[in-house]
Amino acid sequence: MPRFYIPAPLEIGQLLALPEAVAHHLLVLRLGLAAPITLFNGEGGEYTATIVSIEKKRVNVEIKTFSPREAELPYAITLAQALPESSKLDWIIEKAVELGVAAIQPLAAQRCVVRLNSERAEKKQNHWQAVIVAAAEQSGRNRLPTLSTLSPFNDWAQQQDLHKRILLSPRGEQSLSDWARHQPPQALALLIGPEGGFTEAEENLACSQGALMLSMGPRILRTETAGLAALAAINAIWGEM
Numbered sequence: 001m002p003r004f005y006i007p008a009p010l011e012i013g014q015l016l017a018l019p020e021a022v023a024h025h026l027l028v029l030r031l032g033l034a035a036p037i038t039l040f041n042g043e044g045g046e047y048t049a050t051i052v053s054i055e056k057k058r059v060n061v062e063i064k065t066f067s068p069r070e071a072e073l074p075y076a077i078t079l080a081q082a083l084p085e086s087s088k089l090d091w092i093i094e095k096a097v098e099l100g101v102a103a104i105q106p107l108a109a110q111r112c113v114v115r116l117n118s119e120r121a122e123k124k125q126n127h128w129q130a131v132i133v134a135a136a137e138q139s140g141r142n143r144l145p146t147l148s149t150l151s152p153f154n155d156w157a158q159q160q161d162l163h164k165r166i167l168l169s170p171r172g173e174q175s176l177s178d179w180a181r182h183q184p185p186q187a188l189a190l191l192i193g194p195e196g197g198f199t200e201a202e203e204n205l206a207c208s209q210g211a212l213m214l215s216m217g218p219r220i221l222r223t224e225t226a227g228l229a230a231l232a233a234i235n236a237i238w239g240e241m
Contacts, residue, residue: 002029003038003046003137005144010039010047014063023059026051037061040142045069071141073240076102078163078189079227082109082153083116085195088224090131096145097135099231100240103146104132105189109153111196121150153198157206165211167191168226169203172215177233179214185238192227 004022016039018026026037033051039061040046045068049061079101081092093104106128108116116124129147136144166176166188191198191206198206207213216226 001036001038001048002026002031003040003140005133005137006039006041008041010041010063012047012063012066015052016049016061016063018059018061020057023057026059027054027057036064039063040136042142042144044142046142069142071100071139072143073100073102073235075185075238076163076187077231077234078103078105078187079231080105080107080156080165080189080191081227082107082192082194082198082223083112083114083150084223085113089128092224092227093128093131094135095228096231097132097141098139099228099235100141101145101231102187103148104128105148105156106150107153107156107191108150109194109202110199112194116150125149153202154205157202157209157211160209161189162187164188165191165206165209166230167198167203167206167211167213168216168230169193169197169213170215170220171203172213174214175217176214176230177217177237179212180234180237190227190230192223192230194223 031051033054035051037049038046039049045066047063048065049063051059052062053060079096081089081104083089083106089106096104132144132147164186168176168190191211203213216229221229
């Protein structure tokens with residue numbers, strides 16, 4: 001059943017004119033009257049609706065039922081990802097959403113090849129948010145991960161929060177898997193460097209602010225692989241229920 005994110009209040013019995021982009025998608029799928037679809041607004045649970053009218057580019061639905069179903073991890077993981085080259089971050093975000101990440105923090109680190117001015121950063125922010133929505137629709141999640149604005153690494157590393165921070169680096173003397181096996185499930189942030197990794201100064205700064213430096217094992221992973229492999233490893237060790 002097609003799933004769509006609708007950023008608006010939803011309730012059983014409601015007649016709703018779907019946003020133009022969603023209506024266009026349904027028309028492309030050639031869905032007819034009475035066809036069922038699933039809607040969610042990011043506040044929890046999902047709604048089943050049926051198409052009641054199609055008028056050119058306008059599609060109206062009626063919300064029939066509500067299900068409290070959730071697909072969230074029982075521990076919140078933030079992916080703090082330094083900007084990679086090209087469109088790699090699109091792929092990273094998409095797969096991180098599928099793996100259950102709760103928040104995404106883009107970082108501007110010293111070795112980042114990509115440099116964004118304020119205008120480009122705002123456009124990228126909107127684009128990344130659209131990637132999150134599409135990934136949540138596809139993967140069956142009813143809540144959207146939080147997307148923070150791009151932050152310089154040094155500024156973000158010195159902010160204080162209650163989450164454990166894990167900096168993944170070949171310099172780490174203990175592996176993430178070994179650490180996780182001896183820890184209870186908990187909220188944490190995974191810090192992933194760009195191509196070439198974080199500089200030694202950046203790693204030292206993060207560790208001085210409480211981050212724990214761990215490795216992903218004996219092999220060096222690409223920036224687009226490391227965070228996703230870490231998410232999968234944590235989910236496998238701590239479980240999802």
